[in-house]
Amino acid sequence: MTQRVTIRQLDCFVAVAKAGHFTVAAERLALAQPALTATIQKLEAELGVRLFNRSARHVELTEAGRDLLPIAERLLQDLDHTVSDMRGFASGSRGHISVVAAPSAFEAILAPAIEAFVENHPAVRITIRDAGADEVRRHVRSRSADFGLTSRTAEDSSLMFETLTHDHLGLVCGADHPLARLGGQLHWDQLRGYELVGHTLDTSTRQQLQSVPDLGSILTEPKYQVSSVTSLHWMIRSGIRAAVVPALVAALPLLRDLAFRPLAPPLVQRDVGLVFRRDMELSPVAEQLAEECRRVSRKLANDSA
CATH class of the missing domain: 1.10.10.10 (Winged helix-like DNA-binding domain superfamily/Winged helix DNA-binding domain)
Structure with missing residues (x-):
């Protein structure tokens, strides 16, 4: 032989x-x-x-x-x-990471986590995709992403969700909008009679609103529906319309020039966190980036306390 x-x-x-x-x-x-x-x-x-x-x-x-x-x-x-x-790769100093995140989760958590991560891991390559909640799960499920950051929606037996932070819903509108000039918290009933821009069914915000009883069709079946922050900004930039969005979405650059008003109970919030496959262990470098996301989330919680 x-x-x-x-x-x-x-x-x-x-x-x-x-x-x-x-x-x-x-x-x-x-x-x-x-x-x-x-x-x-x-x-x-x-x-x-x-x-x-x-x-x-x-x-x-x-x-x-x-x-x-x-x-x-x-x-x-x-x-x-x-x-x-x-x-x-074993020590976490080299390798490649693929991450998919909802835009608000990227802005608030993933972007600062990557900034801190690359200082200690300059040789690691990172691929970033931004996507809606359903698409985040699809990328993680198909293994085209090591992990994702998004809000909790329907349970999936192949995925695990780890909550990092809670994000409450509020109203975003132009500074001259009548609802922006009202004092104190807004009540859900006060939204009636105004043109509201809603969210498509594949978004986590729409799913959360659908689960709250007695909100009315103005929120659960809106006349105008959008699926991205870009289209949302275009719809409300005139100052006539408003929209119910998570606080992290209202903090995105496109919406920062608008007023954000908290809503009184029933308090509606979403859990934002990490999404993993149950049957796939993260590589050392991916785990270190996920840990950096946890650290950023803890800092956000401390800063808002």
Whole structure:
């Protein structure tokens, strides 16, 4: 049965080729010369060619040896790089992370978490996608993302949800809107009679509003429905319309110039957190980024307390 060429044999071959002498190469490898000679002989027997022309004083590469040398050097170098990468992967200093996040979760949690993460992990590559709640789960479920950040919606047996923070709903509108000028908390009944922009059924905000009894069709079946912050901003920028949104959404750059008013009970809030696959353990680097997201969330909670 034919044996495979070993890394040890290639390492010995390169050492002898570079040293031009078995004794010198054996010293550099910390091997006994007979052991080194036997290793080279086994390599030559495996390849079926003579690699060295030997003399009493030195050895020279044969034509076959000269052809093999750059290949052996490249293979050994590639192996060294691979081992280094694997050690870096295991220690969390190297690797690749793919994350998918809802825009509000990205702005409030993931972006500052990445800023802190890359300071200590400059060699780690990160791919970021932004998506709605359902699409976040689809990416995690299909393994195209290591983990996601979004709000809790319907339970999925293949996924785990870890709550990081609670985000309450309120009203966002132009500064000159009549509801913006009212004092104190707004009551849900006060929203009646105004043009409200709602959310499409695939958004977590719409699902949360649907679950609250007695809110009325103006909120659960709105005339205007949007699925993104961009379209929401376009719909309410005139100052005529308003919308019920989570506080983290109201803090996004596109909406920061608008007024945000808290709503009185029934208090409606969403849980925002990490989404993982149940059957897939995070890599060391992905786990460290997830931990950075937890740290940012704890800071947010402390700052708002």
